[in-house]
Amino acid sequence: MISYPFDYVRPESVEEALEHLGGDTKILAGGHSLLPTLKLRLSAPDKLVDIARIASLKKIKKDGDEIVIGGAVTHREIMDSEIIQKHLPVLSEGAAVIGDPMIRYKGTMGGSLAHADPSADWSAMVLAAGGEIVIQSKKGKRTVPATEFFTGFYSTALKDGDILIEIRFPVPEEGTKMTYQKFTQPASRFALVGCAAARLPDGSARVAFTGVADAPFRDKGVEEAVGDWSEATLEAAAQKAAEGQNINADHYASEEYRLHLAKVYCKRALLQLVN
Amino acid sequence: MSNKYIGQSVKRVEDKRFITGKGRYTDDIKLLGMTHASFVRSPYAHARVTSIDISAAESMPGVVAIFTGDDIKETGIVGVPTGWQVNFKNGDTMKEPPHPLLIATGSTAKHIGDPVAVVIAETYAQAVDAAEAVEVDWEDLEAVTDPFKATQEGATLVHDDSPGNLAFDWELGNPLDEVNAAIDASAHVTTLEFVNQRMVPNAIEPRSYIGHYDEVSDKYTLYTSTQNPHLIRLLMCAFVLGLPEHKVRVLGPDVGGGFGSKIFHYTEEALVTWASQQTKRPIKWTETRSEAFMLDAHGRDHVTKAEMGFDGEGNVKALRIKTYANLGAYLSTFGPAVPTYLHGTLLQGLYTTPKIHIDLCGVFTHTVAVDAYRGAGRPEATYLLERLMDLAALEMGKDPVELRKQNFIPAFDGVEQPGYQTQVALQYDSGNYHGVVDKAMKMLDYKKFREMQQEAAQNGKLLGVGFSTYIEACGIAPSAVVGSLGARAGLYESAQVRVQPTGKVSVYSGSHSHGQGHETTFAQIVADKFGIPMEDVDIVHGDSDAVAFGMGTYGSRSLAVGGSAIMKSIDKVLEKGAKIAAHKLECAADDLEFAEGKWTVKGTDKHIGFGDVALTAYVPHVYPEGLEPGLDFASFYDPANFTYPFGCHIAVVEVDKETGKVKLQRFIAVDDVGNVINPMIVDGQIHGGLAQGIGQALLEGAIYDDYGQLVNGSYMDYAMPRADDLPMFELDRQETPCPHNPLGVKGAGEAGTIGSTPAVVNAVIDALWSGGHKVKDIAMPLTGERVWRAMQSS
Amino acid sequence: MSKITLKVNQKSHSHDVEPRTLLAHYLREQLSLTGTHIGCDTSSCGSCTVHMDGMAVKSCTILAVQADGSEITTIEGLAPNGQLHxxxxxxxxxxxxxxxxxxxxxxxxxxxxxxxxxxxxxxxxxxxxxxxxxxxxxxxxxxxxxxxxxxxxxxxxx
The missing domain is CATH 1.10.150.120 ([2Fe-2S]-binding domain)
Structure with a gap:
């Protein structure tokens, strides 16, 4: 297996990287989404722009009341980060169920979000954690809420000439609880169905799914039904999971079974938050 | 004779090179001037080649040569043959359409990946780039992939001259009317219709070949990731390319797993060998994993209806089987033998069933060839029998273990008591079937498990236990017997034991090790028999120039057949050595005894060492008259019978009530593989076999869609067991010696795979019954969805 | 072609490589370190695992150019001087x-x-x-x- 030929550049800064974009260019971070597609000759970019070593994209920091994860931060760095473990432990725990140890050392949250595989783990967690995606182009920076970032099957709000530079999360209020529950696809280990859920101190919920439909989504129907967070209410809320979604089907899960799994994992996630 | 090594878990000799990265697999070999091959393959399962245009590709950088099916056709090379002929019931000859090396214009590709052209280039990347520039026009045709559907009226034909897509039909056992009558007279008949799904072998080393023609010596060398170098040489020389066998050397260096898939002679082996003669350059081809999924012969794929009749007391009275066996598009090397003589002959199982009949169709489809995959036919037979037994027990309200035991063939050692003649052509060598079950049940603690299961059910949890017993025919096989059944080759083994002048020993074995540890096990035997340190023994294998001949490694035959050949040569060495020793000690050879590496005159302390005798053989100054110098013996061993390992496997599972997901909690295996030379290696063989059998039950299975596309042809889609899918295995052993080979060994390579699959499925069914879901069967692999659906529908 | 310089098993190497060359290819073909194996094309099997700057990575999913400036340890260098790890x-x-x-x-x-x-x-x-x-x-x-x-x-x- 070998890709089509391409050029390779490794700019030192985001600004320099932006100069390279255009035409059939692809951005390379960890490479764990991109390189497999190149090796299988599913795409043929002219040039790869390697952003993995741009220092400004490698940081995890607390910026006022926000947690900022740089676009080239790896799964493993998130897993091990003290800042993340302290403020957003769901991301640290969630990182641990992505791929395998080798993939976690190289794959990045930014790359995963930009690739927008409909079964990727991060998307659900970022949605449930209220994340925002910061995008930079030559025109400047813009911030897109995660809820508006995923636009369809492998497609996002990113346009040609954009670089995903940060993912920002509000520092959760004291008492916030979050969890990520996943039914693993037995071959790829992606999420056949993944449900991330957050319980906020005011009693509201954020519930998001991956693996269920063409794109990850926040599930308002469930969120509005959590009520008093009693077990019975949560079980009823979970029954609303993925209502109105176009459910995916493949040889591991038909539409019917996938929807069933969405309900089960929704329930498990919600119950996790009350204990 | 005392054994210092035999029976001991001696650490493996071969490990050092593998753990340090110094193993030498075919893809690791670089030859001077070596070029690289990449194939142009059919994207369709069934399509006619209407034109091939290589003009653009020819001018690409680095291209050395391009060959198409048209070029091959011109040479008159027809293709690769099968090694086994199974004729129709009415005596008509088996249909054996050609399997061409490359598809020519006007001909049809018959499965995804069927090759049309090959590009040879200076680098791998250049070969891949140029192969993509070869333009092929295709006429896409209808495809059929299911073996039952392929036989039905109106199904599209894979080969024009094979009506109904039949390669052959075949039957075995008692006359059908007798079996029908016995079924009709049964008090209870248990019936199962099921698919034993298609498995992808997935040796982690992809196949790799280097063809190297040397103009000066007019000699061909093929490096190949094979399980049997000599058989590849024979097939390639005598049937495919017509090359002079003495001018062809086939090397099987370190091989990264085979599990059957590397037994067979593949078109690419012949092609790189032939093309190297054309280009006068060495050519390497290593398949990608995507190619491996498409091209390496798959396993299993049976569509079966099975009926088992019982009398009022639960005694098995009859077994009637109808099976459609998928052979794929072409007959692979052992393709016809697997569903017939390696499957139908095992339907007696461990039971005294008096009437058995199997009727089987060998069917062509637009899929890659199906051939031997770990167990080969025997897992299919065992699955069928052991599913029926468990289901019958549930249906009749009997205990599944007691029902089996009630029907077991009583113990026999094959010496005092004769072997057991089955209704399906085999004579079992020795067995004690109750023994393995009793041991396994003790390990399980059955009573306690049933209590736990009840308690779990009360707490809303589904626990289940599943049983399986098995017998397999290994150590294949007596040449005359397999010859009468259609084998086109003998199935003996050769071994040469060369005692060097200094008393060191080189052993040349026709068996081939690709993970089994022959370099250790064989050395243990030789060292003990000669009373010398293991370090003084070297095992040479995998080189047709060094080893006289060989039939290779598969069917758990290496120790039983290859080891026995070594034993024959050892005996010859000791016999001649005794003559030399007697001469030196001035006594009769009969007055000597050999032990601990020396010949001693009985009743005295006069002795001479093994090394001294070896030196004398090569420096024969004081030497028996008329005796040839040297101490070097070759032997061929052709076994008297198959060997028959057997065992009892037990699985314990928990089923997630909400999702249907199965968690394997425990796996117990008590196997009787005859005498054991290296317990550590035998346990390792069992472990690996279990993982593959469990994989079939829970995770694996190739899926072709109606167009013949392989839906799950990558590791992202085809699930195989990973470390966290399996528990620690609980093993024990019983040793009933094989009565007909000198080591008393039976073979351990396939036992784990054969026994484990039905145990797991039975356990899941048991778990569902414990929760009130009276499910008869669930199709493998038991994915969450399938188990969930089974619960929903019951 | 891109020039890369990296340390493999404590030894410095400098080569011109095609950007599409995988680290696994580079180690096997250019440096003849054939202990690193390639078993699949989807980053699934792990046969190609090496250490890169102290982390286990799949060398079939890393371009040689991405490893420029890195320190790589392969199985051949896991335990130097003929000892075993x-x-x-x-x-x-x-x-x-x-x-x-x-x-x-x-x-x-x-x-x-x-x-x-x-x-x-x-x-x-x-x-x-x-x-x-x-x-x-x-x-x-x-x-x-x-x-x-x-x-x-x-x-x-x-």
Whole structure:
């Protein structure tokens, strides 16, 4: 297996990287989404722009009341980060169920979000954690809420000439609880169905799914039904999971079974938050 | 004779090179001037080649040569043959359409990946780039992939001259009317219709070949990731390319797993060998994993209806089987033998069933060839029998273990008591079937498990236990017997034991090790028999120039057949050595005894060492008259019978009530593989076999869609067991010696795979019954969805 | 072509490579370090695992140009001077390998696991090796090999 030929550049800064974009260019971070597609000759970019070593994209920091994860931060760095473990432990725990140890050392949250595989783990967690995606182009920076970032099957709000530079999360209020529950696809280990859920101190919920439909989504129907967070209410809320979604089907899960799994994992996630 | 090594878990000799990265697999070999091959393959399962245009590709950088099916056709090379002929019931000859090396214009590709052209280039990347520039026009045709559907009226034909897509039909056992009558007279008949799904072998080393023609010596060398170098040489020389066998050397260096898939002679082996003669350059081809999924012969794929009749007391009275066996598009090397003589002959199982009949169709489809995959036919037979037994027990309200035991063939050692003649052509060598079950049940603690299961059910949890017993025919096989059944080759083994002048020993074995540890096990035997340190023994294998001949490694035959050949040569060495020793000690050879590496005159302390005798053989100054110098013996061993390992496997599972997901909690295996030379290696063989059998039950299975596309042809889609899918295995052993080979060994390579699959499925069914879901069967692999659906529908 | 300079098993190398060259290809073809194997094309099997700047990575999913300036350790350099690393020894002691093909990647992954978690539970080991396929051993003896290595390393420390 070998890709089509391409050029390779490794700019030192985001600004320099932006100069390279255009035409059939692809951005390379960890490479764990991109390189497999190149090796299988599913795409043929002219040039790869390697952003993995741009220092400004490698940081995890607390910026006022926000947690900022740089676009080239790896799964493993998130897993091990003290800042993340302290403020957003769901991301640290969630990182641990992505791929395998080798993939976690190289794959990045930014790359995963930009690739927008409909079964990727991060998307659900970022949605449930209220994340925002910061995008930079030559025109400047813009911030897109995660809820508006995923636009369809492998497609996002990113346009040609954009670089995903940060993912920002509000520092959760004291008492916030979050969890990520996943039914693993037995071959790829992606999420056949993944449900991330957050319980906020005011009693509201954020519930998001991956693996269920063409794109990850926040599930308002469930969120509005959590009520008093009693077990019975949560079980009823979970029954609303993925209502109105176009459910995916493949040889591991038909539409019917996938929807069933969405309900089960929704329930498990919600119950996790009350204990 | 005392054994210092035999029976001991001696650490493996071969490990050092593998753990340090110094193993030498075919893809690791670089030859001077070596070029690289990449194939142009059919994207369709069934399509006619209407034109091939290589003009653009020819001018690409680095291209050395391009060959198409048209070029091959011109040479008159027809293709690769099968090694086994199974004729129709009415005596008509088996249909054996050609399997061409490359598809020519006007001909049809018959499965995804069927090759049309090959590009040879200076680098791998250049070969891949140029192969993509070869333009092929295709006429896409209808495809059929299911073996039952392929036989039905109106199904599209894979080969024009094979009506109904039949390669052959075949039957075995008692006359059908007798079996029908016995079924009709049964008090209870248990019936199962099921698919034993298609498995992808997935040796982690992809196949790799280097063809190297040397103009000066007019000699061909093929490096190949094979399980049997000599058989590849024979097939390639005598049937495919017509090359002079003495001018062809086939090397099987370190091989990264085979599990059957590397037994067979593949078109690419012949092609790189032939093309190297054309280009006068060495050519390497290593398949990608995507190619491996498409091209390496798959396993299993049976569509079966099975009926088992019982009398009022639960005694098995009859077994009637109808099976459609998928052979794929072409007959692979052992393709016809697997569903017939390696499957139908095992339907007696461990039971005294008096009437058995199997009727089987060998069917062509637009899929890659199906051939031997770990167990080969025997897992299919065992699955069928052991599913029926468990289901019958549930249906009749009997205990599944007691029902089996009630029907077991009583113990026999094959010496005092004769072997057991089955209704399906085999004579079992020795067995004690109750023994393995009793041991396994003790390990399980059955009573306690049933209590736990009840308690779990009360707490809303589904626990289940599943049983399986098995017998397999290994150590294949007596040449005359397999010859009468259609084998086109003998199935003996050769071994040469060369005692060097200094008393060191080189052993040349026709068996081939690709993970089994022959370099250790064989050395243990030789060292003990000669009373010398293991370090003084070297095992040479995998080189047709060094080893006289060989039939290779598969069917758990290496120790039983290859080891026995070594034993024959050892005996010859000791016999001649005794003559030399007697001469030196001035006594009769009969007055000597050999032990601990020396010949001693009985009743005295006069002795001479093994090394001294070896030196004398090569420096024969004081030497028996008329005796040839040297101490070097070759032997061929052709076994008297198959060997028959057997065992009892037990699985314990928990089923997630909400999702249907199965968690394997425990796996117990008590196997009787005859005498054991290296317990550590035998346990390792069992472990690996279990993982593959469990994989079939829970995770694996190739899926072709109606167009013949392989839906799950990558590791992202085809699930195989990973470390966290399996528990620690609980093993024990019983040793009933094989009565007909000198080591008393039976073979351990396939036992784990054969026994484990039905145990797991039975356990899941048991778990569902414990929760009130009276499910008869669930199709493998038991994915969450399938188990969930089974619960929903019951 | 791009020029890369990197350290492999403590030795510096500098080569011009095509950007599409995978690190695994570079190690095997250019440096003849054939202990790093390639078993798949989807980053699934782990046979190609090496250490890059102290982390176990899949060298079939990293371009050689991405490794420019890095320090790589392959199985050939895991234990210098003809000695065996505890994990290598463990695999031999516990029959953690059969055909040997996945073994080198498995050892590199296990060495990384123990580096970060010197006292892993059976579950930790199984979870930690989920990126490596073995088709021969059923993982039973691989788990035991890693346990052996963990014990042996802790005895060295204490």
């Amino acid at each position: 505890a994990v290598q020894q463990g695999f031999k002691e516990c029959h953690g390998l059969q055909c040997g093909f996945c073994t080198t990647g498995m050892i590199m992954a296990a060495a990384d696991l123990l580096e970060r978690n010197p006292d892993p539970s059976e579950e930790d080991i199984r979870h930690g090796l989920e990126g490596n396929f073995c088709r021969c051993t059923g993982y039973h003896n691989i788990v035991r090999s890693v346990q052996w290595a963990a014990k042996s390393m802790s005895e060295l420390v204490n």
